[in-house]
Amino acid sequence: MADRDIDCPMDLDKITNILKFSIPDKTGQETDGGRCSITSIHLGLAALIVLIFTLAIAIGLRVHALSVNKECDRANLCNDTSNEAQLRLTDLNAKLRDCARRHKLALKRNNSLCQFLNIHSESLCPCGWQVHNQNCYKFSMDRKDWNTAKQQCESLNSHLIIINTPEEQNFITEIQTKLNERVYLIGLTDQESEGNWTWLDFTPVGFASWYYGQPDNWKNKEDCASILTKDGKTFGWNDVGCSDHFPFICEKMSLPLSKLLNLRNVVPEESGTQNEMLRMV
Incomplete structure (x- = not known):
């Protein structure tokens, strides 16, 4: 104890x-x-x-x-x-x-x-046709009456020749002389109205080259026309009977405008071009 x-x-x-x-003092100091x-x-x-x-x-x-x-x-x-x-x-x-x-x-x-x-452009014609000023001409040696000749030309997409100028007639005369044939039927007639001569396209005659004293409507039976030549010279036109048989001349454009429009899409080849284009004319 x-x-x-x-x-x-x-x-x-x-x-x-x-x-x-542990306890702070009165002055606030910390421990x-x-x-x-x-x-x-x-x-x-x-x-x-x-x-x-x-x-x-x-x-x-x-x-x-x-x-x-x-x-x-x-x-x-x-x-x-x-x-x-x-x-x-x-x-x-x-x-x-x-x-x-x-x-x-x-x-x-x-x-x-x-x-x-x-x-x-001067050669766009079918074989056997002559060319002049971009037109094609076929001198048929078959002897036909005027209406049959007209139909045959139309079957070739052409018509009986319509002569519009002296130059064209001189060309026809030159070919006639080479062929040695004096008379050819042309596309001129007064069948619709006597004495009122018109071309097949119904245009009136502008350039005319009637032979002296023609047309005379001989025997009141001559309503169709022909062209006469002799010794390389043109005698002129002569009225003949439409039922008479003569050689005839067909004509068409070498390059029709309607075909030219179609040719815009054609491409010429190096070979066979001309033949192909001629088939289109």
Whole structure:
């Protein structure tokens, strides 16, 4: 018991000292333990600030990433649109080149056709026909009456000759002389109205070259006309009976306008061109 009583004062002193360090004095000074608590608070606040700042940075980076992705999507869309436009442009350029090629080919064809026509415009007549001033003439040696001769010429896409100028008549006379045939039927008649002579195309007679004293309608039976030559000279025209049989002359254009329009799409070849075009006339 005596030993325990001696140790008690020492224990009380330790306890008193501990309390002094734990409780602040009246001047408000802190103990070492209080300073540690304040430091911990400061460190916590700093950590919170750092955390908030880190989160702000993370959010900013995320927003920036989303913005970049959106811009990338827009860029990809623009690239796709650009690629599609480029493909369309390429296709259009190809079509334009093809059109230019076709146009160049068409010009070449037209130039070839024009050159061909310039060279051969005086020879575009079927075999056996004579050519003069872009007209074709067939001197048939078959003896026919006037109406039969007219039908036969029409079967050849032509008509009995219509003489419009002295030059044309001189050409006819020249061929007649070479063929040694004096009389040929021509496309002149007054069958519709006696004395009213008209050509087969119903045009009135402009240039006329009647032989002296003709037409005389001999025996009231001469309603058709012929051309007479002798010794290389034109005697003139003479009225004959439409039922009388004589050689006749057919005439047609060497290059009719209707055929010329069709020839625009014809491409002359190096061989056989003229024959092909003559079949179209």
